[in-house]
Amino acid sequence: MEATVVKTGTEGKTWGGGNAPLRASYGKMMMWFFIVSDALTFSGFLAAYGFSRFKFVDAWPIPDEVFTHFPFLHGVEAPMYYVAFMTFILIFSSVTMVLAVDAGHRMERSKVTIYMFLTIIGGIIFLSSQAWEWATFIRGDFGAVETKGGQIIQFLDKEGERVALREFATPYNGPRVTHTDENGIWYKSEPVTKTEFSFEEVKAGFLANENLLVRVQQKDEHGHHKILSREESVAKVVNDGSLVVEGANLTHNEYGHPLFADFFFFITGFHGFHVFTGVLINFIIFFNVVLGTYERRGHYEMVEKVGLYWHFVDLVWVFVFTFFYLV
């Protein structure tokens, strides 16, 4: 690998390129500067999230009620456990990464190989977990109704347990007329994504079932969403309800404010993209380790540099974890 040890003919001179100011090589220092700029990008996103959250501070979804699923445990309320598992995966892959860096310092090629491999596996497990987390979030859980003003109302029984739309909506058995351009506003076409029930079906089921109450986005002083009385609930659904929301996307979110879903998709997505590129770069470096490139070069600094990036990804996740799932 001659290409990486370019000689400029000015070695020994102060600005000859042979010096490592701050005892860090050029590549390592540039990795640090890249990390600084990337950290600022992520802080920009997280600060924007904080801004929007403070803007709707008394109507923001409660994460413990949003992320309650664990694979293979259907219907079991398991807040936080899944994301805690993801956090451990990422921390552990950080450990194997730093072990690879350490083995690299001691020029132990086989150990570097094993630890790099474990790091890549950890990254892949994390990415798959995130895919599952997204799929669950997009699919939704109980379903909700959006009001004309854009707020979300959710349904509960008298004991305060959440009730899914499918448990009470009265199916409408008449023929469903497909919307065409001639009968109606010409620029409004048949919606591409359809919810399981129409708003009319949910409304009919709600009015027929005396046991149901409505919960609004606004929170009381203890941070719980306010639950309306039966009369207020009926009035809310009849007067304000306009559309059924199931799951979350960029415009509607059954768990609460759509901005929550927007930031969730954007920030965890951006982080997931970093993990993805991290796995990719790790794989290239792993490949080079296996080929013996760094053995011939005489040092394993590339492993150290990619390690810095990988730890940074872990570092970002620590903050995402706090601000999306804990706070």
Place this chain on the structure above:
Amino acid sequence: MAHEQEHNLAIFRGKLKFKSNVHKIWGVFILLSIITIVEVALGIIRPAFLVDTHFLALKLLNWIFILLTIVKAYYITWDFMHMRDEKAALRRAVIWTTIFLICYLVVLLLIEGDYIYEVYKNNFIKFDF
């Protein structure tokens, strides 16, 4: 020409010193795991006195979460990214710059967000604009 880099093997301001770098890595992993477990436990239990006590416009519980996060970030940067072994000038160039800019942005945006919240609350403005 394997250049064995000198590692600073002590954490907690020298109170805990590890035998080797590998030992230190596992030690820091255990520390990070304990902090994460505490965070998750607090997040599930949400003790009422921490939720209902407020300090500087935030719940006490949230301050604890933020504090523990910063502790975790410190150990990831210092021991996994080997910031402990870098020269002070590099450390300061990276850390101080970042911390200053982040604090600046976050404080401004949160104050602004809170202001808009007040506007929504005390004026006749549509919920979602």
